[in-house]
Amino acid sequence: MGAKLWGGRFTGEADAGFLRFNRSFDFDRRLLAADVRASIAHCAALRRADLLTEEEARAITEGLLEISRRASTDPDYLNDAEAEDVHSFIEARLVQLIGDAGRKLHTGRSRNDQVATAFRLWLREEIDQLNERLRALQAALLDLAERHRDAALPGYTHLQRAQPILFAHWCLAYFEMFERDRDRLRDARRRVNTMPLGSAALAGASYQLDREAMARALGFEAITRNSLDAVSDRDFCVEATAAASLVMVHLSRLAEDIIIYATTEFGFIELSDAVATGSSLMPQKKNPDALELIRGKAGRIFGHTVALLAMLKGLPLAYNKDMQEDKEAVFDxxxxxxxxxxxxxxVLRNVRLNEARAREAATRGYMNATELADYLVRKGVPFRDAHELTGRLVLAAMARGVELQDLALDEMRAIAPMIEGDVYAALTLDRTLGSKEVIGGTAPARVHEAIREARQRLS
Structure with a gap:
């Protein structure tokens, strides 16, 4: 079963260690279904070019379908210690099933364009699945936002309290990040969805194969325009893993936020028992292991992207065996x-926001200072002067150990005489939130509108 596809020129036996090192079947066998699909399309092209009889084409197609059926239903079927790769495995099994007609399938085809086609077919479907999982994650974010649609939360810059926001606004920030990730994956898919079959080893097939018909049969939107390029580049792999790397950046940032908010010091979020673990020594602990694993795995994906770039950067045209390294990186x-x-x-379905604690935190730490400066601007004070006066008022409040809204009116007017009694209404949390009415702002009306619009985009 492990017959090589390239033995005629050789007279000696290959070293057993080298054969193990050269072998890729243990991991590229997951391309079997895609390779069978591409082989059926290639078989049809050979028939149209009168390179196969009707009977041969039918036997090959039925044999390929049988191989795919057995591979999907019998785990032991793929246990072949000798197969060099998935392509030699399929061809050997095909010949075993239908005889010499199976040997004609490789006419006009090389493993170079064969693997590039199967890999693109496989990756195209995987990108679709990644997009569906991203969509499910976005739905979970919207569900979480709607469960706490009016809850307040401190907003941070430099991990220092900055201005209050709605918790739902925080959820929507990640929704938008993942929306761009979906868009990047869809864009990458467009370039993945180009068919190299017919390029043969590097110069193109020597037979009149209808590449457009093969592309239509396989659902490709386009065909490659240069045979050298078609078999020798894996930029579509780099692009897909780069898009995946940004997915992991955003997942890692989301994980980090929740990890911080779930600490005793913050106490805004509690993870349910379903997504946390305990300590083997400290009975009181609830550890965010799920989130820490996500954060840790991000670096692994970045490494795959860099590895692919390094693998490609010095390759001469056309195909080189270095490119066998593409699959494990992309698969993982x-x-x-x-x-x-x-x-x-x-995780998002198993978190609880402590709304009271988050709201209390959103009213502490002089988070309404910018609102006070804006109040002064509305009184006719230039913003730079308003900023200076507000800073002095913050110092006065800090000296007394109180918040800005706890200063007496006389204390405020001693620093900023234009302040009037309406300042206290301007400094409330609800007013601070409600004033951010620009498109994309954290005002409740805007956030509620944004949730509705996000639902529509998702559906």
Whole structure:
């Protein structure tokens, strides 16, 4: 079963250690279904070019479908210790099933364009699945936002309290990040969805194969325009893993926020028992292991992207065996990002916001200072002067150990005489939130509108 596809020129035996080192079947066998699909399309092209009889084409197609069926239903079917790669495995099994007609399938085709086609077919479907998982995560974010649609939360810059926001506004920030991730994946998919089949080893097939018909049969939107390029680049892999890397950046940032908010010091969020673990020594602990694993796995995906770039950067045209390194990097990227997206969606369904604590925190730490400066601007004070006066008022409040709204009117007017009694209404949390009415702002009306619009985009 492990017959090589390239033995005729060789007279000696290959070293057993080298054969193990050269072998890729243990990981590229997951391309089997995609390779079978591409092989069926290639078989049809050979038939149209009168390179196969009707009977041969039918036997090859039925044999390929049988191989795919067995591979999907019998785990032991793929246990072949000798197969060099998935392509030699399929061809050997095909010949075993239908005889010499199976040997004609590779006419006009090389493993170079064969693997590039199967890999693109596989990756195209995986990108679709990643997008579906991203969409599910966005839905979980919207559900969380709607559960706490009017809850306040401190907003931070430099991890210092800055201005109050709605918790739902925070949820929507990540919704937008993941929306751009979906867009990037869709864009990457467009370039993945180009068919190299017919390029053969590097110069193109020597037979009149209808590449457009093969592309239509396989659902490709376009065909490659240069055979050298088609078999020798894996920029579509780099682009997909780079898009996945940004997914992991955003997942890691979301994980970090929740980890911080779930600490005793912040206490805004509590993780349910479903997504946390305990300590083997300290009975009181509830550890955010799910989130820490997501954060940790981000670096792994970044590494795959860099590895692919390094693998490609010095390759001469056309195909080189270095490119066998593309698959494990992409396979692990897809598997890891899928798992992280699913886990994060589960986390979001299992968190509870302590609305009272978050709201109390949003009223402390002089987070309405900018609102006071804006109040002074509305009284006719230039903003730079208003900023200076507000800073002095903050110092006065700090000296007394109180918040800005706790200063007496006389104390405020001693620093900023234009302040009037209406300042206290301007400094309330509700007014501070409600004043941010610009498109994209954290005013409740805007956030509620943004949630509705996000639901529409998602559906």
């Amino acid at each position: 990227t897809v598997d890891t990002v899928k798992a992280c997206l699913e886990t994060m969606a589960t």
